[in-house]
Amino acid sequence: MTFTKIYLSFIWLSVLLGVTLAASNATTIYSLLQSQKDYTFTVQSMELTNLTSIYNNTFLNYTFLASNDTAWENSSANATGALSAAKQNVTGAIDFLGRLLVASTVNTTVEFSSLSSGTTGVVSLIGLPLNFTKNSTGDSVEGDPVISPDVAAGNSVVQFLEFLLVPPAPPTTTAVPTAAASAVPTSVATAAPTSAIIP
Ligand SMILES: *[C@@H]1O[C@H](CO)[C@@H](O)[C@H](O)[C@H]1NC(C)=O
Ligand SMILES: *[C@@H]1O[C@H](CO)[C@@H](O)[C@H](O)[C@H]1NC(C)=O
Ligand SMILES: *[C@@H]1O[C@H](CO)[C@@H](O)[C@H](O)[C@H]1NC(C)=O
Ligand SMILES: *[C@@H]1O[C@H](CO)[C@@H](O)[C@H](O)[C@H]1NC(C)=O
Ligand SMILES: *[C@@H]1O[C@H](CO)[C@@H](O)[C@H](O)[C@H]1NC(C)=O
Ligand SMILES: *[C@@H]1O[C@H](CO)[C@@H](O)[C@H](O)[C@H]1NC(C)=O
Ligand SMILES: *[C@@H]1O[C@H](CO)[C@@H](O)[C@H](O)[C@H]1NC(C)=O
Ligand SMILES: *[C@@H]1O[C@H](CO)[C@@H](O)[C@H](O)[C@H]1NC(C)=O
Ligand SMILES: *[C@@H]1O[C@H](CO)[C@@H](O)[C@H](O)[C@H]1NC(C)=O
Ligand SMILES: *[C@@H]1O[C@H](CO)[C@@H](O)[C@H](O)[C@H]1NC(C)=O
Ligand SMILES: *[C@@H]1O[C@H](CO)[C@@H](O)[C@H](O)[C@H]1NC(C)=O
Numbered sequence: 001m002t003f004t005k006i007y008l009s010f011i012w013l014s015v016l017l018g019v020t021l022a023a024s025n026a027t028t029i030y031s032l033l034q035s036q037k038d039y040t041f042t043v044q045s046m047e048l049t050n051l052t053s054i055y056n057n058t059f060l061n062y063t064f065l066a067s068n069d070t071a072w073e074n075s076s077a078n079a080t081g082a083l084s085a086a087k088q089n090v091t092g093a094i095d096f097l098g099r100l101l102v103a104s105t106v107n108t109t110v111e112f113s114s115l116s117s118g119t120t121g122v123v124s125l126i127g128l129p130l131n132f133t134k135n136s137t138g139d140s141v142e143g144d145p146v147i148s149p150d151v152a153a154g155n156s157v158v159q160f161l162e163f164l165l166v167p168p169a170p171p172t173t174t175a176v177p178t179a180a181a182s183a184v185p186t187s188v189a190t191a192a193p194t195s196a197i198i199p
Pocket of ligand 6: 078080081082084085
């Protein structure tokens with residue numbers, strides 16, 4: 001599966017980057033969110049999925065779309081239920097959280113300050129398209145308002161969103177049924193995961 005490939009690739013990558021990680025205490029996506037008190041669900045998801053090697057990484061130049069705990073609680077995808085299930089080691093729930101995270105991650109830095117007005121399409125780590133829009137209303141991702149744009153986290157950047165973006169379930173999903181409900185209005189509406197991200 002795509003997620004497994006991504007996951008295994010980053011385990012491999014984290015071995016390569018181990019020295020860099022140990023030698024630096026620069027801000028990372030993970031440490032930035034950890035320092036913000038209302039992003040605990042995202043931080044816990046990074047830990048439960050063992051993806052801290054990506055998100056606690058000062059080397060990668062990524063973009064992460066972060067939503068606070070209230071947004072998680074409000075999500076019709078029952079993301080907090082999936083988090084509870086993941087804490088009980090329910091495999092489908094852990095996969096769901098991993099997919100939620102990587103669908104909110106782009107492998108380049110996308111800063112609204114550098115975008116032209118209008119819509120710019122980017123592709124998330126899981127292969128899903130995401131529309132970044134900049135207009136007179138403000139900045140948004142998939143129509144989801146950006147509350148704080150372009151917050152630096154080391155080489156990476158975090159876009160703080162108002163709502164939780166939930167990707168559609170993969171075509172051959174085994175995700176936890178309660179969490180695999182179809183996309184909420186603020187979520188990515190279309191497209192299937194396509195390719196492995198890391199060669
Ligand atoms: C780590 O953080 C401390 C305190 O903020 C700072 O004094 C030190 O220079 C930092 N070390 C590195 C390697 O960035
Ligand atoms: C995150 O990175 C910092 C700095 O390298 C390290 O001290 C800390 O233990 C890491 N945390 C996790 C959960 O990996
Ligand atoms: C995360 O790593 C721990 C320790 O290596 C392991 O026990 C756990 O099963 C891993 N979780 C996942 C989701 O891979
Ligand atoms: C990230 O960006 C920095 C500064 O622009 C650059 O030096 C570094 O090589 C980039 N890292 C990766 C992994 O692309
Ligand atoms: C969360 O949902 C409640 C009840 O539907 C609503 O009052 C509140 O404004 C929502 N909060 C956010 C941040 O969307
Ligand atoms: C949310 O998910 C949890 C854990 O899977 C489940 O126990 C709960 O019933 C779900 N709640 C709703 C409203 O679907
Ligand atoms: C989940 O798995 C981890 C690592 O294998 C273990 O330490 C923990 O006790 C397990 N939690 C539950 C609730 O089974
Ligand atoms: C970044 O992601 C895009 C879309 O998933 C992919 O085509 C590209 O190869 C990736 N680049 C790197 C350096 O991983
Ligand atoms: C992105 O916006 C274009 C129009 O600008 C639209 O055709 C497309 O469906 C949108 N894609 C997503 C993933 O929302
Ligand atoms: C700006 O873009 C958002 C998201 O696509 C849209 O909801 C809003 O109506 C747009 N505003 C204007 C003035 O076009
Ligand atoms: C979470 O974000 C929403 C939307 O911006 C905001 O209304 C709410 O106050 C935030 N919640 C917390 C606990 O900061």
